[in-house]
């Protein structure tokens with residue numbers, strides 16, 4: 001039975017969509033939430049859904065094997081990044097080869113890379129007068145947003161769109177597709 005850990009630092013709406021999608025699933029379970037922010041909304045979502053969570057800091061994440069121990073204790077097979085901004089260290093990539101994926105709120109390779117996250121992405125898309133944006137689900141490697149693309153879907157960017165309205169469209173696409181793409185990779 002594949003067990004998923006979700007790494008998230010923000011509100012956690014994608015984490016919630018994934019948890020809800022796999023509730024009662026015969027084969028796949030969300031077994032751990034990992035966050036680096038003690039007041040992140042995702043931790044409340046974990047509590048409300050009885051999913052265990054661990055809080056990490058830079059020291060435990062980059063310079064110790066504590067997280068690996070936590071992941072092993074929860075029998076994690078697959079890692080999903082959903083709004084997690086730290087680069088994934090080599091030891092995790094080696095321990096989970098082709099088993100770490102991320103979601104990014106643009107059509108990579110456009111509008112990706114270090115510092116391109118959240119509304120900064122949507123601001124740049126609108127400033128460049130793009131007619132389309134979308135989401136990218138991709139494998140994670142040791143560089144920001146550069147791993148092999150698994151899935152992309154587009155949405156229109158209208159002249160009246162603002163970063164906030166575009167963010168809403170993108171979130172809707174994420175919630176609609178991310179859980180299903182994860183399921184297709186695991187079953």
Ligand code: GRF
Pocket residue numbers: 008010011012013014015081082083084103104105118171174
């Ligand atoms: C999503 O837009 C995702 O693309 C990006 O971070 C955001 C997380 O949003 N990587 P949420 O916390 O799941 O609402």
